[in-house]
Amino acid sequence: TNYSLALQHFHAALTAKDIRLQQSAYYNLGNTHFRLGQTAEDLDKLQAAWEEAIKQYQYAVTLDKADENAAFNLAFVEKVVAQVKLLRELAKRARAEADEATRRRNYHRALEIMLPLQKTVAAKQFEEFTKKLKDIDDIATPPQP
DSSP states (O other): OOHHHHHHHHHHHTTOSOHHHHHHHHHHHHHHHHHHHHTOSSHHHHHHHHHHHHHHHHHHHHHOTTOHHHHHHHHHHHHHHHHHHHHHHHHHHHHHHHHHHHHTTOHHHHHHHHGGGGGSTTHHHHHHHHHHHHHHHHHHSOOOO
């Protein structure tokens, strides 16, 4: 789990004259960047790490087209990055719908739209907005006794 040290060692291996060693280093750089993405604190860092993983897997596949593991990982990470992009788009749409509900002073509806995002990696970028909506909704819609 010492990803920074792993990155250093795999980058050093790229200077080797042995093509198989270089290919293995690219493959492992891809794996390391993927794991770094899994530990990311927000969607931007996750996507950047996984896009870097894609580049490394592409290099690995270029050096050894018969490496099924590198080809599989490349296809897998390309799919999850596409899902991240979709999640990002859905989060933007939810925010726009919540903004519209807020303009109509329907704070409770805006909060209902935003709360499901709190269970996703996209939550961080909307955390403050959702908290403010909750505070406003608590004031605008006090609990009934």
